[in-house]
Structures are given as structure tokens and as C-alpha cells.
Amino acid sequence: MSTEFIRVDGRLPDQLRPIKMVVGVLDRADGSAYVEQGNTKVLVAVYGPREIHPKHQASLDSAIVRCRYHMAPFSTKERKTPAPSRREVELSKVIKDALSQAIFLENFPRTSIDIFIEVLEADGGTRCASINACSLALANAGIPLRDLVSSVAVGKYKGHIVLDLNDEEDEVAEADMPIAIMLSLNKITLLQVNGVLTEEEFKQAFNLAVKGSMEINRVQRETLRSIYASIKGEED
Amino acid sequence: MKTFKVVSQLVRTRIVDLLNKNSRMDGRGLLDYREIKVEKGFISKAAGSAQVSIGSTKVLAGVKVELGEPFPDVPDKGVLTVNAELVPLASPAFEPGPPDENAVELARIVDRALRETETVDLKMLCIEPGKKVFVVFVDIYVLDYDGNFIDASSLASILALGNARIRKFRVEEGKLKYEDGYIPLPIRHIPVTVTLAKPDDGPFIVDPNLEEEFSLGNRISISIDELGRICGIQKLEGTLSVDEIFEAISTAKNVAPKLIEIVKKESGLNV
Amino acid sequence: MVERRIVLPGELLVEGDYQPGLNVFKYGGGFYASKIGVLSIVKQTVSVIALHGVYEPKIGDVVIGKIIDVGTFSWTVDIKSPYTAVLNASDYFKGRFNPVKDSLIKTLKPGDMIIAQIADFDRTKNPVLTVQGSGLGGITKGVIVELSPSKIPRLIGRKGSMINLLKKEGRCDITIGKNGLIHIVGEKPEDEELVAQAIRKIEKEAHTMGLTDRIMKLMRKGRELNVN
Numbered sequence: 251m252s253t254e255f256i257r258v259d260g261r262l263p264d265q266l267r268p269i270k271m272v273v274g275v276l277d278r279a280d281g282s283a284y285v286e287q288g289n290t291k292v293l294v295a296v297y298g299p300r301e302i303h304p305k306h307q308a309s310l311d312s313a314i315v316r317c318r319y320h321m322a323p324f325s326t327k328e329r330k331t332p333a334p335s336r337r338e339v340e341l342s343k344v345i346k347d348a349l350s351q352a353i354f355l356e357n358f359p360r361t362s363i364d365i366f367i368e369v370l371e372a373d374g375g376t377r378c379a380s381i382n383a384c385s386l387a388l389a390n391a392g393i394p395l396r397d398l399v400s401s402v403a404v405g406k407y408k409g410h411i412v413l414d415l416n417d418e419e420d421e422v423a424e425a426d427m428p429i430a431i432m433l434s435l436n437k438i439t440l441l442q443v444n445g446v447l448t449e450e451e452f453k454q455a456f457n458l459a460v461k462g463s464m465e466i467n468r469v470q471r472e473t474l475r476s477i478y479a480s481i482k483g484e485e486d
Numbered sequence: 487m488k489t490f491k492v493v494s495q496l497v498r499t500r501i502v503d504l505l506n507k508n509s510r511m512d513g514r515g516l517l518d519y520r521e522i523k524v525e526k527g528f529i530s531k532a533a534g535s536a537q538v539s540i541g542s543t544k545v546l547a548g549v550k551v552e553l554g555e556p557f558p559d560v561p562d563k564g565v566l567t568v569n570a571e572l573v574p575l576a577s578p579a580f581e582p583g584p585p586d587e588n589a590v591e592l593a594r595i596v597d598r599a600l601r602e603t604e605t606v607d608l609k610m611l612c613i614e615p616g617k618k619v620f621v622v623f624v625d626i627y628v629l630d631y632d633g634n635f636i637d638a639s640s641l642a643s644i645l646a647l648g649n650a651r652i653r654k655f656r657v658e659e660g661k662l663k664y665e666d667g668y669i670p671l672p673i674r675h676i677p678v679t680v681t682l683a684k685p686d687d688g689p690f691i692v693d694p695n696l697e698e699e700f701s702l703g704n705r706i707s708i709s710i711d712e713l714g715r716i717c718g719i720q721k722l723e724g725t726l727s728v729d730e731i732f733e734a735i736s737t738a739k740n741v742a743p744k745l746i747e748i749v750k751k752e753s754g755l756n757v
Numbered sequence: 758m759v760e761r762r763i764v765l766p767g768e769l770l771v772e773g774d775y776q777p778g779l780n781v782f783k784y785g786g787g788f789y790a791s792k793i794g795v796l797s798i799v800k801q802t803v804s805v806i807a808l809h810g811v812y813e814p815k816i817g818d819v820v821i822g823k824i825i826d827v828g829t830f831s832w833t834v835d836i837k838s839p840y841t842a843v844l845n846a847s848d849y850f851k852g853r854f855n856p857v858k859d860s861l862i863k864t865l866k867p868g869d870m871i872i873a874q875i876a877d878f879d880r881t882k883n884p885v886l887t888v889q890g891s892g893l894g895g896i897t898k899g900v901i902v903e904l905s906p907s908k909i910p911r912l913i914g915r916k917g918s919m920i921n922l923l924k925k926e927g928r929c930d931i932t933i934g935k936n937g938l939i940h941i942v943g944e945k946p947e948d949e950e951l952v953a954q955a956i957r958k959i960e961k962e963a964h965t966m967g968l969t970d971r972i973m974k975l976m977r978k979g980r981e982l983n984v985n
Contacts, residue, residue, distance in 0.1 A: 280811070299811060299839040310881070313839075336590050343587040344720075351725050352766075354782075354791060357813075359880045361839040389766050392810025392907065394780065394791035397767025425602070427719070434767040435784060437725035441706070445602045447716045449735060460728060471765055474793060478763050478808070478964055 281391025289373035317346035348440035397432035534650025547642035564611025599709035640679035648753030710742035778804030821934030899942035
């Protein structure tokens, strides 16, 4: 990879944007998290496992996951109509699939786990930030998980393979590839390619994505641990 | 839907056992498609259409071309839109109503491969920049669902596009003038989609039928064009390891040329 | 004393000859945590004492629930678990239930709290409660505080050390619902409030060391204030 290439926001090709993660930000939800990756801001609430309505959706041998990815009308340059777009329907599905694999659904028959994602500001990588936030919120809810799911996008921008694209890059990118992975188990739970890549470029991009997800994972773990560390030192 | 998805444990075990011995219940090799049949120009009122069967999975795609406005961010290009319907007659699992998440996902997988490769040269379909362009609608109808409607839909779509004919036209000072005769749409590439599935412990197969789709647990769709470029990937259910992803891609690259051959032969497309 | 190690979902805990306990699963040769919690290895059993999580009903558990609906033959009870529970009128009226004479709504109405035991529950049906047993039945006085169900063991303490401390120093009767609702009854509201305060401290600091000592201090200090 060429390290001389400097991106529109001054980053190197393999550099993530600044990350901020907070868990337990909502009081009513069973689990919640807020994630910023650059200017992308995502808020997630998890409810459940809980009784399912309508009842006919229930599965007798496991919990089901329902997921709503939604963009706030003010999250984009042009106002986004609040009605769900086809993109939002698809993203709700792929995010649900990316997370379901991590949850011990078989522990909670006949219940639902409901995940609500609100993209407050969209500046590229919203589905990845959403997955990262959902994973934190699920852990925060005490829902049993096989692993945290860590997600990041890579892309091909002006011929360069770059990590964690912002909106400006994404708009002109030749290809955009989000992945989500359970790192300790080496299991990919989301992979999409939107664009054109040769097999070589794909490999390069994919390896960069895995590397990026490790950094995301590190921040996720630190975030979860830090809640307890801060109390640990408290004296009365 | 629930009862429909239940495959007997006996069948499930048998499918996986056979895969590990390099064979399948219907006698196919691991990387063999079921018989692919193509019927073109099925719908005379459509600009182009094609019905594709892969085994007993059957998909009909129709192309309509109408006048419309371009997107504001690409004022000098025509518009391509892909829509998919999982019509209730195709399966006890499909219900009437607006496209559900599976239909939306299908449409967007097909759409992406066509769009990212610029398969349809949309610049050729501009009449008056910012005002008037041709809009190409690809409507996918899944008619009979015995697994793998994604590959069937992507084949049907490119064939319907290749088969489409529009009135011959010229543009004079931003005005559309029709001439005698018909011309094909400007098609530049042939993207196809290869769907692979594998059990947790066992090899990849291509073109899973319905029982295989429900039994194997891990599935991925990879779109490849005639230049061997990757032009879309969607991991579907389950999980795959890093090495498995690489294996899936090289397998898809090896299998795709057979599908592209079928498209070339049936459509006469020569790109 | 060994350090309390906080572990996270997907964290490799140990490898080798172990048995997976609570909130631990085996994958390949390794044992991994499935929840945020404190690692515990007792003999060859690896478990994680979870710091969060919903109450999962078990037959025999004493729980505290809230009546949320009244039917013809039963009450629906929220026990803060993924499943709402059922209390049958035949159980409440000891089998002498007469739907013509006995009025469920006059007996327990929505909002009423009960202490009950889980009589029946499996994967196919919601928990069934019983109020036949000592200490079970409707709640008429005292206060109820919430505690994460996963922190109940901490509230009880080693051989009951923590709960006995609270009862003795707080001069209250305390009933622990396994579902994370705690019923406190004292002679004076200040006594009840002091115990409630202590329980909230346990909620916050469950995973820290020396908690029993700090609770003891809190109780003694509170007692002095209450007396004055």
C-alpha cells in the first residue's frame, strides 16, 4: 500500500477516523450505546428478550431478532423523508443478520430481541457504526453473546484501498466494502461489496478491513471495561 | 413460513454427509448448477424479457423503458431501477404485500452488479441533460422458488436487458425524434451472480436448491463480470471465516464464465 | 485475595480440561465468556458471574411480581423476565375458587405486588406461580427496591453475610425476589430507606472488593443519623 497517499481529511489510507463509544446512555432501554466514527453518529437501544407481539412471529425454540435501522430526517445533507427507504429496509436486514449470529438465541424461546438504530448524523460507514453500537448495547443488556461484533468499511478511492470512508470519499469511491466480524471466533457475519474490484484488490481491501476491525474491537472492549474500572477506584 | 422452512433432520444430515463425500442428493457435483433454461422475449409488451429456470426455480424478468427525469446528481445519465417481487404463487413462504426485506435485498443485489459495472451505458440514454432521459425499469418476478432465486434473477435480468429493443431515436437540439426500426439497449458488460453455500463443517457448493439452502446455514452471493472483476458481494445467512471468503471468491470466479457463456449464447451480446 | 477479573463476551478464559459453567461456552478447545461479568473458576468449572442480564425463571425461585392484568380464572404477573407469569385463581383460593362468588379484581388488582414462588415453567410455556407457602402472598406494606438479578448472590454474600448484616443493622425484614425485586419492611420508614440505600450501593459496586466493609460503615453511619 502506498503510504504517501493523503486523504481528503488528512488521514492515511489505513487510518480510522476518531472513535467515541459510550454504553448505557439510555435509561429505559435494557441496553444502549452511542457511537461516533468521525462525524457519523449513531444511537442504539436494545429491548428484550421480551414477549413478542404479534405473537405469531414467535419461534418456539429460539428468540427472534427484529432490527430497525433508521436515519433521522436531519442526518443527511438533503432532508431524508422519515418513511423507510429500500436502503434502510436492506440495511435493517443485513445488520440483523450480522448480529443474530452472535446471540445465543436458543436460550430464550418465544421471545424477541428488538434493536432500534437511529442514525443521527450520516457521514459514511453508518451501517458499521450501527453494528458496533448494537454489539455494545447487546452486551450492555446482558444478552448472552458468542463474541462482540466489530465492523468497519474499506473502499477503493481514486485507485487507493482505504479504510473507513467518510461520505465525501464514499460518493466518488469505485468500491465500498463493509465487513463485520467476530474476531475471537474468526467468523465473518457481514460482507458486502458495492463496486468493482479485482480479486487482488479484494484481498488487499479485505485484509485491511480485518485489521481495522481489530482496532474497533479494541475500543469496544475498552469502552465496556472502563465502566467498571471507573467504579473500582471509587472510595466512600 | 415456519413450517415451510423445516427440513427433516434426516435430510439435513444426509445432505451434509454427502457433501463431505463430494456428492449431492440430486447427483450434482459440488460446483454444478442445476439445468439452466432460458426463454427470451416471453412478454411481447415489454421492451425485453427473459424467463430463466435453474432446476425448478423459475424467474421472469421484464424490462420497460419510459421517459422520465434524471437524478439531480447525474443529470446527463439515464436511470436504471431494479425491483423484485416474491409473488405469492411461487412459494407457500411468500405473502402478498409490498416487497419484504428478502425482495428488497434481492433487488439491490441485482441492481448493484448492473450499476457498479455500468452494464447499461446510461449516458447514451440521455435526451436533455437535467430534464429528460430514458428510464430503464427491470422488474423481477420470482415465479417458482426452489432455492437460489438470486442467481436466477441476475441471469434473467441481464438476459432481459440484452434482449430489450427500443424505438430507434435521435436527439436534435435536446428534442427526441423517433425513427423507423428498433435498436438494442447499450449493454457494455455481463455481470452474473454465483451463490455458494456450505455447512459449518464441509465444502462449498454452488446453486443450493431449497433443501440445501435451508440445511447448510452459511451462504454468500458473489457477482462477477466477463472481465473476472468482483462487482458485488452479499454474505447472506450464517458466518464464514476469512479463508472461506477467499475460497468462495475464487470458486465464484471459476464458475462465473459458464453463466456468462449462457448469456452470450442466448442474447448474442458480444462485449 | 485474587483479583476480580472482569471479562467480556467472546473473551477466551481458559483452555484445556475444564467444564463450562454459567455464562461460559466452549468453542474449539477454548472456554469463552458470553456475558460481561466476573470470572470464577471453582475446581474445574469455569463460570462468569454476570453483571447484567434479565431474570431467567427457574422452578422453586421466590419472585416478587406486579399484577398487570386480571382474567376470569387467573392474574397476569410481571416478574421482570422475558416471560410474564400466571397466577391461577385456583391456587390463590386454594382450589375452592368459585367464579360466580369470588372476584379476582377485588382480590388483587393491577398494580398490586405479590411474593410468589415459581411452580412450573419450561421452554414451551410461561411461568406459573403459587402463593401457597410461608411468606408468600400479597404485599401490603414496606418498600420494594430493584437490583440486577445477576447481583443477588452479592446481596446475599458469603454464607448470607451481607443480607444478615442488612437485616441486623437495618432492623428490617428483607425478602429477596430472585428476579431482582427486594421487599423491605421495617418499623420506621427511615430504617427501610437506609436498607434501600445500601442495596443501591451494592447494585453499583457489586464487582468491587471490600464491599461488605463499606456497607457496614454506611449502615452504622445511617443508624446514628436516624437515631438523632
